[in-house]
Amino acid sequence: SDRISARIAGINPSATLAVDAKAKALKAEGRPVIGFGAGQPDFPTPDYVVEAAAAAVRDRANHGYTAAAGLPELREAIAAKTLRDSGFEVSPSQTLVTNGGKQAVYSAFATLLDPGDEVLLPAPYWTTYPESITLAGGVPVQVTADESTGYLVSVEQLEAARTPRTKVLLFNSPSNPTGAVYPREQVEAIGRWALEHGIWVITDEIYEHLVYDGVKAESLPVVVPELADRTLVLNGVAKTYSMTGWRVGWIIGPDDVIKAASSYQSHLCGNVSNVAQRAALAAVAGPLDAVARMRESFDERRRTIVAMLSEIPGVDCPTPQGAFYAYPSVKSLLGKEIRGERASDTVQLAEILLREAEVAAVPGEAFGTPGYFRFSYALAKDDLVEGIGRVARLLGEAR
Ligand code: PLP
Numbered sequence: 001s002d003r004i005s006a007r008i009a010g011i012n013p014s015a016t017l018a019v020d021a022k023a024k025a026l027k028a029e030g031r032p033v034i035g036f037g038a039g040q041p042d043f044p045t046p047d048y049v050v051e052a053a054a055a056a057v058r059d060r061a062n063h064g065y066t067a068a069a070g071l072p073e074l075r076e077a078i079a080a081k082t083l084r085d086s087g088f089e090v091s092p093s094q095t096l097v098t099n100g101g102k103q104a105v106y107s108a109f110a111t112l113l114d115p116g117d118e119v120l121l122p123a124p125y126w127t128t129y130p131e132s133i134t135l136a137g138g139v140p141v142q143v144t145a146d147e148s149t150g151y152l153v154s155v156e157q158l159e160a161a162r163t164p165r166t167k168v169l170l171f172n173s174p175s176n177p178t179g180a181v182y183p184r185e186q187v188e189a190i191g192r193w194a195l196e197h198g199i200w201v202i203t204d205e206i207y208e209h210l211v212y213d214g215v216k217a218e219s220l221p222v223v224v225p226e227l228a229d230r231t232l233v234l235n236g237v238a239k240t241y242s243m244t245g246w247r248v249g250w251i252i253g254p255d256d257v258i259k260a261a262s263s264y265q266s267h268l269c270g271n272v273s274n275v276a277q278r279a280a281l282a283a284v285a286g287p288l289d290a291v292a293r294m295r296e297s298f299d300e301r302r303r304t305i306v307a308m309l310s311e312i313p314g315v316d317c318p319t320p321q322g323a324f325y326a327y328p329s330v331k332s333l334l335g336k337e338i339r340g341e342r343a344s345d346t347v348q349l350a351e352i353l354l355r356e357a358e359v360a361a362v363p364g365e366a367f368g369t370p371g372y373f374r375f376s377y378a379l380a381k382d383d384l385v386e387g388i389g390r391v392a393r394l395l396g397e398a399r
Pocket of ligand 1: 039099100101102103126172175176204206236237238244247248249
């Protein structure tokens with residue numbers, strides 16, 4: 001084309017944002033829409049973080065560029081935090097501060113992939129992964145798990161998808177969109193398998209602190225230390241400190257990869273906003289009280305939403321043990337009549353849900369698995385109960 005490049009024209013618009021936009025438009029018209037689409041905590045950023053940012057704005061030391069890889073103090077704090085939270089011991093030189101976890105994902109793939117390199121991508125997957133793999137010239141190879149295994153892929157499935165072109169395994173536990181958390185034995189089995197075959201692992205730990213029922217999010221390079229030389233850990237402040245809008249994330253990896261990714265970043269964006277880095281420093285170097293309070297509140301909503309969804313005929317909702325999403329199967333409702341319409345896929349069913357029940361949920365198509373809905377439970381409990389009540393009444397009409 002003489003306008004948009006094939007590379008950029010090939011990007012699918014984010015379905016998560018599309019649902020959110022539709023819901024917002026209806027809300028603006030005065031409709032009482034309840035949105036389960038958003039992937040962000042509904043809490044304010046902690047005060048001491050906001051104060052650190054306000055002070056940083058006034059300090060002219062923060063008005064210039066920082067080193068491309070990030071403020072030295074922040075990189076040190078990230079290394080210390082990583083040891084504290086997951087037990088992974090790294091030096092500050094092994095960290096790179098990025099514009100949110102999203103840029104960490106993109107830069108990690110861009111730094112590791114040559115054209116045609118394959119990335120094993122467990123599905124349901126977070127929407128951004130396949131797009132960033134493709135943009136980096138790689139080929140996403142989807143490995144799908146369903147509700148029968150709690151959305152956990154097995155080593156056998158990964159092995160069946162492995163080819164001579166497989167370079168990377170993307171690993172995300174706790175998972176967006178399913179909330180699934182891999183138990184230690186399975187993390188270890190997957191890590192051993194990757195090690196045996198020389199496969200790199202990019203492990204996205206952004207939901208590490210949002211786990212329930214006493215489960216623990218295990219860090220792959222801690223469970224299988226020999227894998228550390230071929231592992232990139234992705235993380236950020238967005239979900240732990242309710243800082244989605246501040247745009248600070250990071251990559252942790254071997255020195256050579258971090259050095260290469262830093263050179264890339266120096267041309268891509270220079271550095272992450274100084275003020276945001278100062279705010280992230282206050283967050284990362286500070287306590288985990290705020291996330292403990294959020295976790296308690298999310299846990300209560302999690303129990304409520306799972307209980308309510310499970311009572312709806314035709315809805316099968318495994319209990320998520322992490323993040324803030326429920327991911328029920330609604331496959332058996334497809335093709336049934338609801339208010340004179342038959343949805344043949346979950347995109348259509350989500351449209352019916354939005355129009356007839358004024359509830360926004362993201363269809364499974366966005367995550368590589370049609371037949372499911374993702375409900376974020378990062379919303380007020382009353383809204384949650386009202387919204388799922390509406391879903392139950394509408395879907396209860398299916399014949
Ligand atoms: N990784 C996962 C699995 C996510 O769900 C998200 C946000 O939705 C991110 C990374 C990136 O978050 P951010 O770019 O806001 O730091």
